[in-house]
Amino acid sequence: MDTIGVAERLMKYVQVDTEADPTSETFPSTMKQKDLAEILVQELKDLGIEDAYMDEWGYVFATIPSNTTKKVPTICFCAHMDTAPDVTGKNVKPILHKNYDGSPIVLPDDNSQVITTDRHPYLKEKIGDDLITASGLTLLGADDKAGVACIMDFAEHLMKDPSVVHGDIRILFTPDEEVGRGVDKLDMDKLNADYGYTLDGGVLGSIEDESFSADAVTVKIQGISAHPGYAKNKMVNALKLASEFIDALPKDAWSPETTSGREGFVHPVAVNGAMEECTVQFIIRDHETSKLAEYEARLEAIVKEVVEKYAGCSYTFEVKEQYRNMKEVLKTVPFVTNYAIEAMENVGVTPKNVIIRGGTDGSRLSFMGLPCPNIFTGEMAIHSRHEYVSVQDMEKAVATMKELVQIWERNAE
Structure with a gap:
């Protein structure tokens, strides 16, 4: 060679x-x-x-x-x-x-x-x-x-x-x-x-x-499906719940675009779904491993507050370790x-x-x-x-x- x-x-x-x-x-x-x-x-x-x-x-x-x-x-x-x-x-x-x-x-x-x-x-x-x-x-x-x-x-x-x-x-x-x-x-x-x-x-x-230490979080939001022609007071659109959830995240902190150095963040990376169910995927990062659990608890509190406003809706919150x-x-x-x-x-x-x-x-x-x-x-x-x-x-x-x-x-x- x-x-x-x-x-x-x-x-x-x-x-x-x-x-x-x-x-x-x-x-x-x-x-x-x-x-x-x-x-x-x-x-x-x-x-x-x-x-x-x-x-x-x-x-x-x-x-x-x-x-x-x-x-x-x-x-x-x-x-x-x-x-x-x-x-x-x-x-x-x-x-x-x-x-x-x-x-x-x-x-x-x-x-x-x-x-x-x-x-x-x-x-x-x-x-x-x-x-x-x-x-x-x-x-x-x-x-x-x-x-x-x-x-x-x-x-x-x-x-x-x-x-x-x-x-x-x-x-x-x-x-x-x-x-x-x-x-x-x-x-x-x-x-x-x-x-x-x-x-x-x-x-x-x-x-x-x-x-960083890193976790991945998957949030699944369950809405209520109904025919759109007859949906008044029945439908709760999971896509809109996911949007409301993401919009409730801090605007001036806690994100990749607002942090540097040793500051950690919570970052939505993908949204997939339809009217009845929508999944939001996050990556959670910080140099102190102990902070990941704090971030995840805060994130779950936000989604819980959003979903609980809508009777009959629910969510699941799954955490997966990525690296330390x-x-x-x-x-x-x-x-x-x-x-x-x-x-x-x-x-x-x-x-x-x-x-x-x-x-x-x-x-x-x-x-x-x-x-x-x-x-x-x-x-x-x-x-x-x-x-x-x-x-x-x-x-x-x-x-x-x-x-x-x-x-x-x-x-x-």
Whole structure:
């Protein structure tokens, strides 16, 4: 296999449609995610990684064997292959913009899509870098194919350069992270790693070891059906009850559009139904796990107050745990994060501790026995047509990974 860089890898991978489907009951949620998995397995084998394979659920596993006599903990590097359903990931046309000069980037397939430094201030720091965008009709898919590309480039470096001394390294590519199911079917015995890092972060130098804790809430509102021609004093339209319920939520707080930093939120994400029954789905987020129950009690009180005004109507309120703040685990093994910070500093990157207002596969992996902070890749403006990534940021991520595995080796007995 000819040597290629992270830019070429990313531009290849984003052209494979791997959009996840939150309404699907299969795993992975879309079988086309396995198309990229098969490509990655073959590329890993071409690098000489003999045990690379995809399991029945679409997970890709591979091992870069140790080249040291020390007993080094096994480190896993993980990225997800799927893209978000928020914007289509079909027929992505990646564009490489060399030596970005700071001017607006007009995307050619939809000239109304213009990426500017005013709207995306991080771009001001990327003047002189090579940027990759989509063409205006799709997202790019750097979330998280930039992470996939970085790990693949890292794997090639290690397989070809024995001077990088390291212990056993496990590679994991997952499906369905974007719909919250990324590790639902993951066999931790198959993974067989001690500590991990996801490559799914944003700005250069970001190291994320604190995420939201998250629940999903499903509220079903039962109205009263009647023929619309004879409905006076009989019908209670569940759609209108759901609208009244949503309208009763706070307007100036408690929502994604009104919060930042460590503030949590309650966010309606979907409404489905008809006159007799309507379902409202929410995601509940906060960095303090205990606050989720407070938010859920308040939310239920609001729906109860609305529904009780209408005789004969009812509701159900279902809570499902999604993930928890990885900090609860990572604070017990601070060296995992500290080694990543040291690696960045050693390769000339200024570390930035960033709080994740969301979650990654690492959030759940940390609670499954694999403490797993998140490292930058440069992916920005994710889940949008303005998505972009700096090639130089990706290259710095690869350099960080190379230094990181050597730090683990140096600190081993």
